[in-house]
Amino acid sequence: MAKKQFKAESKRLLELMIHSIYTNREIFLRELISNASDAIDKLCYLSLTDDKVGLGRGDFAITITQDKDAGTLTVSDNGIGMDKQALEENLGVIAKSGSLQFKENLEKGEEKSDDIDIIGQFGVGFYSAFMVSDTVTVISRAYGSDTAYKWVSSGADGYTITECEKDTVGTDIIMKLKADTEDEHYSQYLEEWPLRELIKKYSNYIRYPIQMMVTKSRPIEKKEVDDENKAPEYESYQELETINDRVPIWHKKKSEVSDEDYNQFYKEHFFDFTDPAKVIHISTEGVVSYEALLFIPSHLPRDYFTKDYERGLQLYSSGVLIMDKCADLIPEHFRFVRGVVDSQDLSLNISREMLQQDRQLQVIASSIEKKVKRELVKMLENEREQYEAFFKNFGIQLKYGVVGDYGAHKDALKDLLLFYSSTEEKLCTLAEYVSRMKEDQKYIYYACGETVAKVDRLPQTEAIKAKGYEVLYLTDEVDDFVMQMLHDVDGKEIKSVASDDIVDESEKKAAEDQTKENKELLDFVKESLDGKIKEARVSAKPGSHAVCLSSDGGVTLEMEKYFSMMKGEEGVKAERILELSASHPMFAALKSAYDSGDKELAGKLSQVLFSQAQLIAGFSLEDPTAYADLVCELLSK
Numbered sequence: 001m002a003k004k005q006f007k008a009e010s011k012r013l014l015e016l017m018i019h020s021i022y023t024n025r026e027i028f029l030r031e032l033i034s035n036a037s038d039a040i041d042k043l044c045y046l047s048l049t050d051d052k053v054g055l056g057r058g059d060f061a062i063t064i065t066q067d068k069d070a071g072t073l074t075v076s077d078n079g080i081g082m083d084k085q086a087l088e089e090n091l092g093v094i095a096k097s098g099s100l101q102f103k104e105n106l107e108k109g110e111e112k113s114d115d116i117d118i119i120g121q122f123g124v125g126f127y128s129a130f131m132v133s134d135t136v137t138v139i140s141r142a143y144g145s146d147t148a149y150k151w152v153s154s155g156a157d158g159y160t161i162t163e164c165e166k167d168t169v170g171t172d173i174i175m176k177l178k179a180d181t182e183d184e185h186y187s188q189y190l191e192e193w194p195l196r197e198l199i200k201k202y203s204n205y206i207r208y209p210i211q212m213m214v215t216k217s218r219p220i221e222k223k224e225v226d227d228e229n230k231a232p233e234y235e236s237y238q239e240l241e242t243i244n245d246r247v248p249i250w251h252k253k254k255s256e257v258s259d260e261d262y263n264q265f266y267k268e269h270f271f272d273f274t275d276p277a278k279v280i281h282i283s284t285e286g287v288v289s290y291e292a293l294l295f296i297p298s299h300l301p302r303d304y305f306t307k308d309y310e311r312g313l314q315l316y317s318s319g320v321l322i323m324d325k326c327a328d329l330i331p332e333h334f335r336f337v338r339g340v341v342d343s344q345d346l347s348l349n350i351s352r353e354m355l356q357q358d359r360q361l362q363v364i365a366s367s368i369e370k371k372v373k374r375e376l377v378k379m380l381e382n383e384r385e386q387y388e389a390f391f392k393n394f395g396i397q398l399k400y401g402v403v404g405d406y407g408a409h410k411d412a413l414k415d416l417l418l419f420y421s422s423t424e425e426k427l428c429t430l431a432e433y434v435s436r437m438k439e440d441q442k443y444i445y446y447a448c449g450e451t452v453a454k455v456d457r458l459p460q461t462e463a464i465k466a467k468g469y470e471v472l473y474l475t476d477e478v479d480d481f482v483m484q485m486l487h488d489v490d491g492k493e494i495k496s497v498a499s500d501d502i503v504d505e506s507e508k509k510a511a512e513d514q515t516k517e518n519k520e521l522l523d524f525v526k527e528s529l530d531g532k533i534k535e536a537r538v539s540a541k542p543g544s545h546a547v548c549l550s551s552d553g554g555v556t557l558e559m560e561k562y563f564s565m566m567k568g569e570e571g572v573k574a575e576r577i578l579e580l581s582a583s584h585p586m587f588a589a590l591k592s593a594y595d596s597g598d599k600e601l602a603g604k605l606s607q608v609l610f611s612q613a614q615l616i617a618g619f620s621l622e623d624p625t626a627y628a629d630l631v632c633e634l635l636s637k
């Protein structure tokens, strides 16, 4: 059976092309400029072998002209142009890309040129002009031809082609812009600044100059001597200006770019006032080749912890901006990194707003992650002061990275963490801590609290310090989770000073015995605290303090603090254990009040002890006035 070819309803298809592919109208200019660049690239390629072209690389340009009276915007190039047949084939057939064909022929051919960078491939970009125009007129003269042709279309109704006059080879795309509506101001595309912004945003790195007539102002020369004292007068004049930077800084060799150039690019491009802390310039060739220029800011962006701050790197393909914030290029734990990535190896989707498949993106993202990590490790090893400043800004992000994704990134991030050391009295890495561990030391100890000073005074901290061990002091809410997620460093388990696991078996046994002996008293303490604690027991951790708080079950005291800050999670509570030191005079006073039958006093002492334990652990009291009154009452007796 003969196979039939699919037919397409071309009018409908064009409607779809115009209205459904792109989410953002403004990209029409990017598409037309890219076409102009492709046309120039083709003639430029020809000029390598054909002397008759008579133009050198420096003679090519793309020109943008606005005519406010006529309501037209024109994109002109002096590229290869189109003859009648090319106009029919390329602009009369949807999804036919002369540029793709040119590229394929080039790849098949003997002569290859690295110096050609064709952008078009889908054969649809041109039609985006109809998103902003009522009528599009194309006047083109092909290289090698004396005749020029005019292609005119108002969209779905079709097009006409007639002969016309054009002195030079190349193409003019003349758009008669639509009338403004309430929602859309098409006339902005006739204004200098919006046009300049669009060119800068999407086409800044097109390799040929994009020129535009701009209005400038200059002082009028004074003619009369008398005029010298008068305020200067200005006149405006028009000048053709190249708007685009053309060669992206990341295309240049590192040796050609000074620190000042990098810093200036960063500040202008990412709107920062201060130089970055680190610049990472990458140029790799491999499964996927790409260039990248990444920056680690030297301070915390003001909106960093708000929802306004979006993670992501700018993604370019052949110098054309594809995405402003491509989140997939940088992992959440390095979201502070700003920068650009440029690759010719991406399979773009038809609108160039997304990528067809993320495999290439994954390859680039994982390479970028490794490079950022390597740079941070280098900074940590060689520029400690600078690294500590970085950690002060973004260390918390790394910590969230450790606990995020169920700990998937903890191994990559653990070397980058810094914690305050009780013995060194400065920040240290986990590896540095391990290198200082005593021979008999089983665990890596840490203690959590609001400030270093407060953590240092915790009864549990004092107990471990008394044994001569170093303790890491953690003051961020997420720290307890981080340590639990890390679990160990090279087999050395990480333990909180509040953990029961760290107590010696003999000390544990002695405390259990004492708890049994004082069971009645301890049950009384629990009862008088009316459900606030799960248990009262004699503490196995020797120390000079009467009381401390620990927890039982999966939720630690630090986790409770962490969740208390999160909306909807305030109900997550730790089960409190009130630990009393049996050797402290306060325990003797409590016991004697209870044994002598003064339950009122014993109850009040229990309240005071619990409140103190809460305060020491960094919790606020439910009723501070009642606590103060109680203490005053007891002291004044």
Ligand SMILES: Nc1ncnc2c1ncn2[C@@H]1O[C@H](COP(=O)(O)OP(=O)(O)OP(=O)(O)O)[C@@H](O)[C@H]1O
Binding pocket: 031, 034, 035, 036, 039, 077, 079, 080, 081, 082, 090, 091, 096, 097, 098, 099, 100, 119, 120, 121, 122, 123, 124, 125, 126, 127, 171
């Ligand atoms: N200014 C121009 N000069 C010469 N040829 C042009 C010009 N503009 C468009 N063309 C031709 O028309 C074809 C179709 O253009 P169109 O913008 O629709 O698609 P494309 O650029 O090939 O691909 P894409 O949709 O990926 O941009 C181009 O491939 C090219 O051959």
